[in-house]
Amino acid sequence: EDQVTQSPEALRLQEGESSSLNCSYTVSGLRGLFWYRQDPGKGPEFLFTLYSAGEEKEKERLKATLTKKESFLHITAPKPEDSATYLCAVQGRSARQLTFGSGTQLTVLP
């Protein structure tokens, strides 16, 4: 059974204070690891897909990395508008659906 664990559950940062979110996973053959951003009362918004260990992707202040056991979402010099819940999900080789972690609620204070 595919499993995803995210840490920390909640993170409060000052504006400009860089940090990283962790996503640990176990999956039977990784087809893809996905990062989403979710704002309150909204559906998840796609950020990145990573497919193999060593892969990295960047978008503005966000950078996602992948190893065989975990993924990190690095946030550089965050701004208050980066405040949201960040979700990690995996798709195993034989699965059509995604398995989600419980998310990290990020608050960036001005």
Place this chain on the structure above:
Amino acid sequence: GAVVSQHPSWVICKSGTSVKIECRSLDFQATTMFWYRQFPKQSLMLMATSNEGSKATYEQGVEKDKFLINHASLTLSTLTVTSAHPEDSSFYICSARDGRGERGYTFGSGTRLTVV
């Protein structure tokens, strides 16, 4: 990019009534759509997989007769919560996969259901 439209965004209904939620893929065809439920401060829990032209596949513990899913076309799936009770109050989100790119799964904006 792929867009999934979900309606309504919120609904309040009386206990014992039924509520229908629609999920449409606007610019792509989706033979498979997914329905999730999310409780406050918790992650998305898959309820069922909707298959165009065939029966939905429900996750363990999800009542098929309470959560009716219909996927009659390649762009529309509906979730009907029948005989709703207060414990069915939740945030329901649909998702579809656009196979054209690496975006993977696109999500609707969600429906907040409150049963009173």
